[in-house]
Amino acid sequence: MTYMESGxxxxxxxxKVAAPALSRTIRxxxxxxxxxxxxxxxxxxxxxxxxxxxxxxxxxxLKEGSVALTVNGVRGAFQSMFDYYVMHTAILxxxxxxxxxxxxxxxxxxxxxxxxxxGLLGDLYTPLSxxxxxxxxxxxxxxxxxxxxxxxxxxxGLALSKYYAAYTRMLLAEAFCKSxxxxxxxxxxxxxxxxxxxxxxxxxxxxxxxxxxxxxxASKLGEARANLWLGQYPAAAAAAAEVPNSLSLKAxxxxxxxxxxxxxxxxxxxxxxxxxxxxxDGSLDFTGHEAWAYLAEWEALGLLxxxxxxxxxxxxxPVVLQLKYxxxxxxxxxxxxxxxxxxxxxxxxxxxxxxxxxxxxxxxRSTNWGLGAITFSGNLTTDLPVMARERARELWLTGERxxxxxxxxxxxxxxxxxxxxxxxxxxxxxxxxLDTNPNF
Numbered sequence: 001m002t003y004m005e006s007g008x009x010x011x012x013x014x015x016k017v018a019a020p021a022l023s024r025t026i027r028x029x030x031x032x033x034x035x036x037x038x039x040x041x042x043x044x045x046x047x048x049x050x051x052x053x054x055x056x057x058x059x060x061x062l063k064e065g066s067v068a069l070t071v072n073g074v075r076g077a078f079q080s081m082f083d084y085y086v087m088h089t090a091i092l093x094x095x096x097x098x099x100x101x102x103x104x105x106x107x108x109x110x111x112x113x114x115x116x117x118x119g120l121l122g123d124l125y126t127p128l129s130x131x132x133x134x135x136x137x138x139x140x141x142x143x144x145x146x147x148x149x150x151x152x153x154x155x156x157g158l159a160l161s162k163y164y165a166a167y168t169r170m171l172l173a174e175a176f177c178k179s180x181x182x183x184x185x186x187x188x189x190x191x192x193x194x195x196x197x198x199x200x201x202x203x204x205x206x207x208x209x210x211x212x213x214x215x216x217x218a219s220k221l222g223e224a225r226a227n228l229w230l231g232q233y234p235a236a237a238a239a240a241a242e243v244p245n246s247l248s249l250k251a252x253x254x255x256x257x258x259x260x261x262x263x264x265x266x267x268x269x270x271x272x273x274x275x276x277x278x279x280x281d282g283s284l285d286f287t288g289h290e291a292w293a294y295l296a297e298w299e300a301l302g303l304l305x306x307x308x309x310x311x312x313x314x315x316x317x318p319v320v321l322q323l324k325y326x327x328x329x330x331x332x333x334x335x336x337x338x339x340x341x342x343x344x345x346x347x348x349x350x351x352x353x354x355x356x357x358x359x360x361x362x363x364x365r366s367t368n369w370g371l372g373a374i375t376f377s378g379n380l381t382t383d384l385p386v387m388a389r390e391r392a393r394e395l396w397l398t399g400e401r402x403x404x405x406x407x408x409x410x411x412x413x414x415x416x417x418x419x420x421x422x423x424x425x426x427x428x429x430x431x432x433x434l435d436t437n438p439n440f
Contacts, residue, residue, distance in 0.1 A: 067150070070138050071157040074164050077134045079251040081127035082332060082399070083263040087277060088124055089175055089402040092424065094417040095392075097287055099312035099319070100276030109287070112422025116431040124175070125430045132168035132181065135161050152210070159206035159215050166199030166222055167334065173229065174403035177426040178440075180433060186440045189406075189426065190230060197226035217242065218249045218335040224343045229407060237347040243340035250331035261328035264397060268322050274313035279304055279320040280417075286316075288419025294389060295320070301369060303396065324397055338364055338394045346387055354378045361390050369393070384413045402426075 090096040091109045098109040104119035113120060138161035142154055172179040173192035180186045187195065204219035220242040227236035253262040258272050267276045279298075282291030298304040303323055310319040325332070345360035354376035365371040374390075376383045391404050405415050406425055416425055434440050 067142065067145075067153045067157040070141060071160050074131075074135045074138045074161050077127075077131040078164050078168065079253065080259070081131045082251045082334070083253070084123050085128060085171060085175070086332060086397055086399045087264055087267065088119065089399055090397060091277070092427070093401040093405055094280065094290060094292055095397060095401050096277045096322075097280040097284075097290055097317070098276070099278040099314055099317040100274065101314050102276070105276070108427075110421040111416070111424040112420070113424050113428055115428045115434060117428075120427060121430040121432055124427060125433070128168060128171055128175075129181075132165060132172070135165035135168060139165055155206070155210035156212055159203060159210040159212055162199065162203035162206045163215055163219055163222070166196055166203045166219070169193075169196035169199050170222060170226060171399065172196075173226075174399075174406070175427050176429065178429050180429075180437050180440060183437050184439055186429065186437070193226050193229045197223060197230070200226060214247065214249065217244060217247045221247065221335045221340050221343075224340060225403075228343055228346065229403060231410075233347045233350055237344050240340040240343040240347075243337055245337035245341070247335060247337045247340065248333060249335040250333050252331045253329050255327075255329045262325055262330055262332070264322070264332075265325045265328045265330060268325070269328075270310075271328055275310065275319065276313050278312060278317060279322060281306065281318055281320050283318060284316070288417070290417045290419060292320075293415075294392060298393075298396075301393075322397065333398055336394075338368070339400070342387075342391050342394060345390075349376060349383055349387060350380070352378065354383065357383075357387075361387075364390070364394060380411055381413060384408050384411055385415060388413075388415055 087096065088105070088108055091098055091105065092111060092113075098105050102119065104117045107113045107117055108119070139158065142158040142161060145154055148154075169181075169192060172181075173189045173196055176189070176192075178186045178188055179192050200219050200222035204216055204223065207213075207215035207219055220239045224236045224239035224243070227233070227239060254260040258266075261271065264277075266272055268278065269275070279292050279295070280287060280290040281295060282289045284290070292298065292304070295304065299306070305321045305323055307319040307321045310321065312319055324330075341360050341364060345357040348354075348360065349357040358374055358376050362373045365374065374386065376386065388404055388408060392401060395401070395404075408415060409425060416423075429440065
C-alpha cells in the first residue's frame with residue numbers, strides 16, 4: 001500500500017524514497033544506527049543488519065534470506081529512538097524532571113521549547129523520522145518482493161513493518177504540534193493521527209494475512225488509541241475489545257554495547273555517564289517546585305525510591321529513582337492488554353457509565369497492584385483526573401502521558417505541570433524542517 005498525505009503528496013512511492021526535507025540528516029542517522037552502533041538485539045531475531053544503506057536493498061536481495069535483516073533494521077531503528085522519545089516526552093509532562101544542565105532539555109522541562117532547539121531535532125524529530133522512513137522503505141521492499149522467496153516470512157515481515165510505520169505516525173501525532181513526512185505537507189496532530197489510523201488498519205489486514213495473532217491485536221490497539229485521540233469513542237471501544245489481556249508487545253534493549261542499552265536506565269541510574277533525569281519531589285524553587293503528582297503512592301507501590309545517597313549531574317537536584325527500568329536491558333512496553341482495558345474504561349466513562357468504567361479499572365487495580373476499588377462521580381471534570389492517575393500507573397514511562405494530557409485539555413482539564421516559564425503542550429516543528437520543506 002502507498003501511504004498518502006492529505007492533499008495527495010506521496011509519502012512512499014518507490015523503493016528508493018525521496019525525502020527532501022530531512023534526507024541528509026536521516027541518511028546520516030541510518031549510517032550511525034546500522035554501521036557504528038550495530039542495532040538493538042531483539043528476542044524475535046538476533047541477527048544484526050550490517051549494511052551501509054538499507055534503502056538500497058532490492059526485492060532480489062530478499063531471495064537470499066534478507067527479510068529478517070530488513071525487519072530487524074526497522075525494529076532496531078525504532079528501539080534506538082523509543083527510549084529517548086519516552087524520556088523527553090516525560091519531562092514535558094510531569095513524569096520526570098531534568099537532573100542535568102543541557103539547555104535544550106531545560107527548555108523542554110520549562111515547557112518553553114524553541115524551534116531551533118538542538119535536542120528537538122537530534123533526539124526526537126530526526127530519530128522518529130528515521131524510524132518511520134525505514135519502516136516505509138521496508139514496506140515498499142517487501143511489497144515488491146511478492147513471489148520471490150519464502151512467502152510466509154515475507155508476509156510476517158511486511159505486517160511488522162506496516163505496524164512500525166503506523167506506530168511512528170501515531171507518535172508524531174501525539175508529540176508534535178505539526179509534522180511532515182518526506183517533505184510533504186505539515187499536518188496537524190489530528191490529521192497525522194487520521195493518517196496513523198489508516199496505517200494501523202492496513203497493518204491489521206497484513207497481520208491477518210500473515211496469521212500473526214499478536215501483531216493483529218497490537219494493530220487493533222493502535223486503531224483504538226488513534227480513535228480515542230480523534231474522539232471516535234465507539235470505534236475506539238470496538239477495536240480495544242479485540243485486544244486480549246495477555247497482549248504485551250515490547251521494545252527490547254541489550255547490554256551488549258552502550259548504544260543498545262535502555263537510555264532511561266542509563267540516564268536515571270548514571271550508567272556510562274552522569275545522572276541527568278530524575279523524578280520531581282517538589283523541593284526545588286528553580287523547577288517551579290514540580291513534583292510527580294503521585295509521588296507518595298508510587299513510592300508505596302515500589303515504583304519510586306528517594307535516594308539521598310545518590311547525586312545528580314546537577315548536584316542541587318535530589319534523586320528520586322525510578323524503579324520500573326532497573327537494568328539497561330529492561331524492555332519498554334509498546335502495546336498491552338492493560339492499555340486496551342483503560343481505553344474501554346474511558347469510553348464507558350464518556351458514555352455516562354461510571355460504574356462500568358470503575359469495574360474495568362478496579363480489575364486492573366486489584367490484579368496488578370493489590371489496590372482497592374474506586375468510584376467515578378459521573379462528572380467528567382472530576383473523573384478525568386482520576387482516570388489520568390489510573391492510566392499513569394499502568395502506562396508510566398511508556399510515552400503515553402503526553403497524549404493523555406493533550407487529549408484531556410480538549411475537555412477543559414489541564415493536568416500539565418504548572419510553575420513553568422512556558423505553557424507548551426506539544427513539541428514544535430524543528431527549524432530545519434521549516435527551512436527546508438516548502439510545504440510548511
